Amino acid sequence: MTAGNRDVHTWLTERVATYLRRSPQDIDTSVPLADYGLDxxxxxxxxxxxxxxxxxxxxxxxxxxxxxxxxxxxxxSGLLGGQPExxxxxxxxA
Numbered sequence: 001m002t003a004g005n006r007d008v009h010t011w012l013t014e015r016v017a018t019y020l021r022r023s024p025q026d027i028d029t030s031v032p033l034a035d036y037g038l039d040x041x042x043x044x045x046x047x048x049x050x051x052x053x054x055x056x057x058x059x060x061x062x063x064x065x066x067x068x069x070x071x072x073x074x075x076x077s078g079l080l081g082g083q084p085e086x087x088x089x090x091x092x093x094a
Contacts (some may be wrong), residue, residue, distance in 0.1 A: 008054075008080065015049055016069055018045040029069035038063075054080060 009029070015034060017024040019042050027036070031042070043063035050058055056079060059065070066072040 004066075008077050012069050012073050012076070013047075015046060019046065027069065029073075032067040033063065033069070034067060036068065040064075050076060056080065063081065 010024075013024045013027050013029055015037075016038075017027050020027070020036050020038070022036075043065065044060060046063050046084070047060055048060060049064070050056070058076075058079065063072060066075045
């Protein structure tokens, strides 16, 4: 599946909800995932799901570096748009 076929934010919200055993409507996408009890194993599983779903390779720390669905979605959308994470990070710091 490519990013154009489905909204990244919606997919991430649904994926997180599945791991947290909640309804997607119960996930406040601006709340840090750790506040919902997300642990490091689940974060790695979400990272692996991202790689499988969108056919990209991402850093294992992606979920921790972007701790909310909103932040993670924005980072992933940028990555899928062709701009590497490192380039976006250095642009923000400039």
